[in-house]
Amino acid sequence: xxxxxxxELSTMIGKGSVVKGTLNIKGGIRIxxxxxxxxTTDGIILIGTSGYAKANxxxxxxxxxxxxxxxxxxxxxxxxxxxxxxxGNIVARVLIIHSGAKLNGNCSMSEKPTIPDDKAFAxxxxxxxxxxx
Numbered sequence: 001x002x003x004x005x006x007x008e009l010s011t012m013i014g015k016g017s018v019v020k021g022t023l024n025i026k027g028g029i030r031i032x033x034x035x036x037x038x039x040t041t042d043g044i045i046l047i048g049t050s051g052y053a054k055a056n057x058x059x060x061x062x063x064x065x066x067x068x069x070x071x072x073x074x075x076x077x078x079x080x081x082x083x084x085x086x087x088g089n090i091v092a093r094v095l096i097i098h099s100g101a102k103l104n105g106n107c108s109m110s111e112k113p114t115i116p117d118d119k120a121f122a123x124x125x126x127x128x129x130x131x132x133x
Contacts, residue, residue: 008043015050031066049083056088071105 010027013019017033028043031051039045039053044061047053051066058073065081072078074092082100089105093112097103 009046010043013051015048047084062092 008027009030011023011025011029013029013031013033013035015032018036019034020036022037023029023035023039023041025039025041025043027041028045029039029041030046030048031039031053032048033050034052034054036054038056038058040058042060044063045057045059047062047064047066047068049065051064053067054069056070056073057068059075061076062072062074062078063081064079064084064086066083067085069087071089072086072092074090076092077094077096078090078092079096080086080098080101080103082098084098084101084103086101086103086105090103090107092107092109095107095109
């Protein structure tokens with residue numbers, strides 16, 4: 001992830017907060033608490049070290065330092081920091097995995113990743129077992 005890149009974050013889920021359901025975000029979102037369900041944005045998703053998402057995620061870019069249980073569909077760059085733990089499948093155009101990150105699932109990469117449409121995405125469920133940290 002370009003460290004000096006300007007990012008628009010329109011939503012934040014703070015540490016200790018829990019949000020459940022379908023989130024359709026305009027702009028970026030940072031998750032330091034917990035999100036369960038589906039998360040869709042036309043921007044970036046940042047999941048901090050204390051962040052936990054039991055959700056299927058669809059976004060333009062994604063930087064993960066926390067835990068995700070669910071499938072990730074990223075139109076651009078997906079970066080997994082050394083503290084990231086992913087239990088689910090990944091579809092992305094570009095993937096960076098730092099030493100120490102854990103990925104348990106399948107990964108598919110291409111110049112034009114196949115991202116499910118809204119209905120298929122909302123209906124999809126992770127093929128991985130769901131368990132908290």
